[in-house]
Amino acid sequence: MKKIISAVLCITMLLSAFSLSVFASSERKTDCGTDCEFYPTIIIPGLGQSGVFVADENGEFVLDDEGKRISAFPAYIQIGEIIKEALFPALLSLVTQSDFGLSNALANVIESCFGINASDLNAQNTGNVILERYYKPYSECTEEEQTLINSHIPFHLYPTDLPKDHLYYFTYNSFGNHIDVTKELLDYIHMVMEQTGHSKINLVPISQGGTFANALFEYYPEVMDVLHKVLYIVPALDGSTIIGDVFNDRINFLNPDYLYNGFLENSGLLDKGTAKMIEVIARILPDDVLMKSLNKAVDVLVEKIMIRSTSMWALCPSGDYPTAAQMYLSDPEMANIKAQTDKYYQAQLNSDANIQKLLEKGVQVFNVAQYDYKMINVGETWNTQNADYIIHLDSTSMGAYAANVGETLPTDYVQKNTHCSNPDHNHISPDRVVDASAGLLPDTTFYFDGQRHDLTQHNDVILKIAMELIAHDDIKDVYSSPDFPQFNIGRDVRKLSALLETAETVDVSALSADEKAEFDAAVAQAENILNTTVCAAGDFEKAENRLSDILISIGAMEEEEVKDYSFFEKLAPWLYENFGSNGFSEMPRLSLNIIFEAIVRFINNIFA
Ligand SMILES: [Zn+2]
Ligand SMILES: [Zn+2]
Structure with missing residues (x-):
């Protein structure tokens, strides 16, 4: 018995020494x-905000063409693989205007990109990454x-x-x-x-x-x-309610009426013109093909990646957790994950x-x-x-x-x-x-x-x-x-700091008296606002605009080119109003319907 105890002690000491040496x-x-x-x-x-990099089977970093490590967050995106997987299904689906493998290909692409961050049924990561x-x-x-x-x-x-x-x-x-x-x-x-x-x-x-x-x-x-x-x-x-919504199947862009009419524009990711342009371009696919593809992609992301990650579960608000856990973790095979997320729910x-x-x-x-x-x-x-x-x-x-x-x-x-x-x-x-x-x-x-x-x-x-x-x-x-x-x-100092750097390169001796006065005042205003931690709403933007304006007018920098998307801004809502979420190929048929309905209404009016 003593031997066993001393052996256990020995092993314990070795282990603790090992954990310290880590x-x-x-x-x-x-x-x-x-x-x-x-x-x-x-x-x-x-x-x-942590460096997590793609590794190979031997635990070595996978490097890109420039010899740099490849980030595994939020996904491992291999353009070549994506094209190989999705190009033909996409083209065939376009030509036939039906789901010719596109939705499956997209699901596969999502799985292969995000698979690097997948976990097993014990919520342990399975991808090869180096933190x-x-x-x-x-x-x-x-x-x-x-x-x-x-x-x-x-x-x-x-x-x-x-x-x-x-x-x-x-x-x-x-x-x-x-x-x-x-x-x-x-x-x-x-x-x-x-x-x-x-x-x-x-x-x-x-x-x-x-x-x-x-x-x-x-x-x-x-x-x-x-x-x-x-x-x-x-x-x-x-x-975050984002995760609460996703884990309760309350996803906005899976609603075609919203996807084609406001989702992109309100996302904060794109300016209105670009958003409207994408809304128009998305119609090259019939809406059932697009929606089926999006649904499958989301299913893969949620079911294969997100709901096996206990760190993602920790981002589900407590008010949304019980229903989400019921929906995704009640299967017996998810029991080990649920035990862990239940534990965090208490925390x-x-x-x-x-x-x-x-x-x-x-x-x-x-x-x-x-x-x-x-x-x-x-x-x-x-x-x-x-x-x-x-x-x-x-x-x-x-x-x-x-x-x-x-x-x-x-x-x-x-x-x-x-x-x-x-x-x-x-x-x-x-x-x-x-x-x-x-x-x-x-x-x-x-x-x-x-x-x-x-x-x-x-x-x-x-x-x-x-x-x-x-x-x-x-x-x-x-x-x-x-x-x-x-x-x-709130403020973001990057633009103003960059403008001040540009201002330092200006040859002030070449400026007229008026230009120099405005330039000096704008620089002073910018420096002043960066040196203060308290300002009123809008003051920061005013300083940015003033410095930007004078730098442009004295030729120290070029005006940002504003792309004209007004065509798409008019077309996208018009398409939505007349054709809902339908793709272009579905429109002629719909147009006939509209004309037919108009004729019926016209005839009804005559005989009413
Ligand atoms: Zn100290
Ligand atoms: Zn108080």
Whole structure:
């Protein structure tokens, strides 16, 4: 018996030594070597913000023509393979105006592209991918690794006092196993404490990263004792209604009447002209062929990829989970997946309670939420509540109450004060859209009006708040600094920054006095707005337009060519009005019907 015990002990020790060695050596990686004035900070990035690359059977990177690694997120797209699979079925279907293998080919294409992110019935990934991991601080990352990190979150543009050997970037596969990733996150936290010699750390869960924070606090509540601060940035704490809609078969573009009349235009992905042009071109296929193809493609994506990914399930809002699980996970073969998603469902339901526990333990908790950007119209509920294009505000704000996008709270609306007990606090946004007092953290949640979720990393103010909060504790709440008020305006600094770069190349000696005066004023206005963190709605765009106008007028850059799509903008609605969702080949028959009906009506009128 003793022998067995000692053997077990031996194996246990070996295993634990092995698991430690995974995280390289235990040598200190910080200059401080122990608790100092800073806290090591772990970024848990959002969807697709980790490097996940295509690998071959031997675990080696597959390289493209330029010798670069190929991203596996969100899919592995091989144009050659797609053409091979779909070209002939597409041509035959076009020529015969029937489904000559097109819908199956499309389903196969989707399966082969997204198959790299497929999972088995235990929700374990089956595709050959390599996740780039950083078992070291940002300061020790290679230039290539830092470039990849900065492409997701531009740390290089926003200085922080936090020493770079205290900054860590946790990575994960967005389609990965949610329970495994959460355990990896826990191990990563311990590794960071070991490497830095610190006893407490900061966590920054961003977007999908919020789902792992939910799981971490539910499954490993002891981790709360080693946290100093949690800074949530647009966290998907209660998922996204996009996934809720998709997992409940409420998909907009599978409705032909919407597909041909407004879906593309309202998607926010295309300008109106391009959208209308595609609506017209789509009619080269009869609508039943197109719809059958789309339906099959969605079925493959949902049933073969999405519903086997527990990380995708973690993005399903708690209100949508029970019906979705009933629909997709009640089959006995899905039992292992359902056990895992049920477990996360509890974490999701307990999200607020667990954040409350953090506060009780003295952990500082901050949040950044965004509103007044219509949800992308993938799902049927897209326009029913306020959102930031990707996540509904209720999820990112921990339950704030808000009017829908484009609407305001009623004039007699009184602040709910669900979570604020200070009668002096006004938590209603200046535009009267959001009541932050109904959210869990009214005094430590920052709101950005009109900020699009997937462009969050280009909002300099959000980055500046984050850099300040991870380095210092001076900001206690939304009243601490006039530079960072509770309600602010969304912005994307890329265009203005590029315009300023162009402005630097201008030879001012060649300008007339009037031109120079306007040029100087426009540059000053642009610099000024980039140096301030508070501005009124529209001010940022005004600065952009002014600088852009003068740069064009002095010939420093060319005016953007505006393509004329007015033909399609007229044709597409006309086609919809007269022919519904039918393809071109179905139109003559319909035209005859219309003429025939007109004749019948005419004759009826005569004899009436
Ligand atoms: Zn330190
Ligand atoms: Zn308050």
